[in-house]
Amino acid sequence: MSLHVKCMTCKKEYLLDSGDPEYRKISSGLSKLYICKTCSMAMKEEAILTTGINPNMLDPKGHDKLVP
Numbered sequence: 001m002s003l004h005v006k007c008m009t010c011k012k013e014y015l016l017d018s019g020d021p022e023y024r025k026i027s028s029g030l031s032k033l034y035i036c037k038t039c040s041m042a043m044k045e046e047a048i049l050t051t052g053i054n055p056n057m058l059d060p061k062g063h064d065k066l067v068p
């Protein structure tokens with residue numbers, strides 16, 4: 001089973017298979033928006049450059065690992 005989706009940023013169409021994590025979010029109704037991996041990485045890099053904060057340095061529980 002697969003879903004046809006369109007990236008909300010670049011407007012390209014993609015086919016998501018049932019093994020993709022985004023497939024579950026969209027098919028269950030948790031999200032109606034899709035951003036392709038290329039656009040997602042571009043936005044992530046822009047956010048890192050703009051804020052100076054790398055998300056890989058943050059703890060998933062919300063505790064910052066950066067020590068001044």
